[in-house]
Amino acid sequence: MHKKYYLISFALIFSLVSLYADKSSSWSLQKDQRSFDSxxxxxxxxxxxxxxxxxxxxxxxxxxxxxxxxxxxxxPLTRTKPSSVTLSTDxxxxxxxxxxxxxxxxxxxxxxxxxxxxxMTLPLSQDFSRNPLSDISIESSADTSGYSEGGESxxxxxxxxxxxxxxxxxxxxxxxxxxxxxxDNREAIGIVNGTGEKFTLxxxxxxxxxxxxxxxxxxxxxxxxxxxxxxxxxxxxVDIPPFPTPLARSGEQILYRPLSEWRNRDFEVYSxxxxxxxxxxxxxxxxxxxxxxxxxxxFVEKKGFKGQLLTNAELKGRHAWNAHDYRxxxxxxxxxxxxxxxxxxxxEEALLRNLLIRQGILIQKKxxxxxPGTGAVLSISRESSDALRYRFFVxxxxxxxxxxxxxxxxxxxxxxxxxxxxxxxMWRFFLGWYGYDPEDEDLMINEFQAYLLQQRTAAAPGxxxxxxxxxxxxxxxxxxxxxxxxxxxxAGFQVWAEVLEDWIFEKWGFKAGNFFPLHKELH
Numbered sequence: 001m002h003k004k005y006y007l008i009s010f011a012l013i014f015s016l017v018s019l020y021a022d023k024s025s026s027w028s029l030q031k032d033q034r035s036f037d038s039x040x041x042x043x044x045x046x047x048x049x050x051x052x053x054x055x056x057x058x059x060x061x062x063x064x065x066x067x068x069x070x071x072x073x074x075x076p077l078t079r080t081k082p083s084s085v086t087l088s089t090d091x092x093x094x095x096x097x098x099x100x101x102x103x104x105x106x107x108x109x110x111x112x113x114x115x116x117x118x119x120m121t122l123p124l125s126q127d128f129s130r131n132p133l134s135d136i137s138i139e140s141s142a143d144t145s146g147y148s149e150g151g152e153s154x155x156x157x158x159x160x161x162x163x164x165x166x167x168x169x170x171x172x173x174x175x176x177x178x179x180x181x182x183x184d185n186r187e188a189i190g191i192v193n194g195t196g197e198k199f200t201l202x203x204x205x206x207x208x209x210x211x212x213x214x215x216x217x218x219x220x221x222x223x224x225x226x227x228x229x230x231x232x233x234x235x236x237x238v239d240i241p242p243f244p245t246p247l248a249r250s251g252e253q254i255l256y257r258p259l260s261e262w263r264n265r266d267f268e269v270y271s272x273x274x275x276x277x278x279x280x281x282x283x284x285x286x287x288x289x290x291x292x293x294x295x296x297x298x299f300v301e302k303k304g305f306k307g308q309l310l311t312n313a314e315l316k317g318r319h320a321w322n323a324h325d326y327r328x329x330x331x332x333x334x335x336x337x338x339x340x341x342x343x344x345x346x347x348e349e350a351l352l353r354n355l356l357i358r359q360g361i362l363i364q365k366k367x368x369x370x371x372p373g374t375g376a377v378l379s380i381s382r383e384s385s386d387a388l389r390y391r392f393f394v395x396x397x398x399x400x401x402x403x404x405x406x407x408x409x410x411x412x413x414x415x416x417x418x419x420x421x422x423x424x425x426m427w428r429f430f431l432g433w434y435g436y437d438p439e440d441e442d443l444m445i446n447e448f449q450a451y452l453l454q455q456r457t458a459a460a461p462g463x464x465x466x467x468x469x470x471x472x473x474x475x476x477x478x479x480x481x482x483x484x485x486x487x488x489x490x491a492g493f494q495v496w497a498e499v500l501e502d503w504i505f506e507k508w509g510f511k512a513g514n515f516f517p518l519h520k521e522l523h
Contacts, residue, residue: 166223177237179212179222180248184232190225191518198521204509207232209273210518211248213240244355246271246279250518251397254282255389259382267292269355274508274515277375278400279359285383286322291348293379294320300330303437309334309343323392324379325399328361328372335362335370352377376403394515395454401504402446411503412449415496423492426468426481433471449500456513457497465490 087094183189184207191199193212201210212222224230241247243263250273262268267283283289297320298305310318335353338345353370356362361375378396380389402409416424424444431447432438455463468485475482485493501512509517 164223164225166221176240178240180209180236180238181212181222182207182209182232182234183224183230184208185226185230187226187228189230190223192223192225194221200519200521202509202517202519204517206509208517209248209276210250211238211253211273244269244351246359248273248276250274251393251516252518252520254280255380255386255393256520257282259284271359272397272400274517275400275404277359277361277404278397279356279361279375279377280396281377281379283379283381286381288348289324289379289381289383290315290320291346292352293324293326294318295345295349296326296331296334297321297324299334300326301436301440301443303432303435306437306440309337309341312344312346322381322384322388323396324377325396325403326377327403328356328375331356331377332362332370332372339368339370374404376400391454391513394513395450397515398450398453399446401508402449408503408507409445412500413445415499416445416448419496422481422484426484429475429478429481430464430468430471430485452493452497453500453504453512456511457494457501459513460493460497461490464493 082097085096087096183201184205185201185203186205187203189201189203191201193199201208224233246269247263249257249270254270254272257268265284266288267281270280270282272278272280281289281292283292294315295310298310298315298318299308300306302320337343338349353362356373356377357364357370359375360373361377363371363373365371376399378400380392380396382389384392402412419427427448428438428444431444431451436443436447438444451464452460465486468482468490472479472482472486483489497512501510504510
């Protein structure tokens with residue numbers, strides 16, 4: 001071995017707290033912002049007060065444990081058995097065995113300044129961090145096929161340039177697995193998979209998770225391109241769950257996933273990657289959707305039917321909605337009444353009940369009754385056109401956010417209460433005409449925000465004005481109120497939509513009419 005290999009120094013750092021100690025089958029790469037503010041949220045390092053200052057700062061502030069040091073690699077150690085890492089450098093291949101920690105522990109590997117690390121290969125059970133990302137000279141790796149020792153699967157990370165990050169998946173089994181990725185990117189980044197499909201991920205100051213199916217050839221890779229570099233990257237190979245356990249997917253992945261990839265002929269079940277507690281059903285057509293959700297729709301929100309369990313005969317010929325959304329409390333009330341009355345329901349509704357319990361949206365108590373859990377359930381149908389599916393997804397997803405986020409609910413409620421009473425009357429009549437119960441105040445507030453967010457803010461007046469004009473012509477008694485949403489008054493819809501958009505963009509990076517931060521390029 002070249003004598004320079006011995007210049008690599010190796011130290012174990014044990015601490016009382018290890019943020020990665022209980023995680024497995026994953027590793028992460030993190031870029032430090034050289035910000036030592038005590039509220040920093042993206043660091044994997046324990047922080048403490050210090051009278052010392054980092055060389056990059058002119059003031060005395062906070063410091064990290066382990067300390068920040070350029071050209072250093074940090075590996076949280078596994079508890080039970082040794083693990084290994086392979087470095088591909090400009091001076092050859094270096095394989096290092098990391099000992100078991102026994103308890104919480106971190107291995108620190110210091111790379112000599114005259115050595116270039118080209119790629120790093122780790123077992124799937126290994127975590128990894130590096131600080132700061134841009135300070136080590138990284139060149140393209142000649143071999144990104146990955147290493148495999150003792151039958152263990154590996155992932156290789158190669159940094160082709162300061163802008164490109166390449167995940168090589170050559171040693172993974174594609175059948176039955178997919179890649180789960182967590183990213184924090186303040187600027188938009190490009191993603192290209194092994195088949196040449198291109199994606200754009202909008203920038204946002206916060207971490208987001210996405211799932212990518214692995215290519216069938218088992219030699220795929222993902223390339224991330226970002227002018228300023230990624231702020232945080234973590235990935236792990238995860239098993240594709242058996243049906244009907246939900247698949248984690250982003251909005252566009254749900255909307256445009258080929259039917260041939262569904263695990264069931266009539267419907268597919270997802271958890272929304274932006275809000276994993278929100279369950280989304282994509283159904284083949286309205287008939288299938290009706291068997292799952294039509295009875296619920298009449299029970300929960302249909303004017304003149306709320307609280308009623310309609311028989312299959314009574315439901316025949318009735319239309320519910322083209323898309324659906326339900327909160328845990330309404331679902332619990334519905335299924336408890338079904339059980340109490342020994343009411344006959346469709347097999348699809350029974351499947352829905354069981355799945356909601358498994359996902360924690362409903363909680364089964366010792367006496368067999370159901371209590372509300374956390375999350376929500378939404379549905380869309382393939383029978384809707386692509387344009388409507390896009391709009392329906394945003395509309396229903398905004399309901400899911402409303403159900404699951406108290407802070408957002410309170411913001412929308414205050415906005416609703418700030419409206420002129422005549423504007424609220426206009427909304428009640430408009431929503432009541434569509435079949436919603438205008439006496440249900442929370443339902444009015446919920447639909448108010450969903451209808452405003454389902455299209456771009458600039459398109460809101462064009463959506464609402466013709467509808468208000470038509471209703472004003474058909475219902476002369478309500479004309480004075482409905483005309484508040486016509487002519488110059490229709491600009492109010494855009495104003496309200498912009499207020500909502502400002503809030504959700506600051507919180508989650510969403511825009512009205514666009515809840516799709518991960519976008520696939522069609523050409």
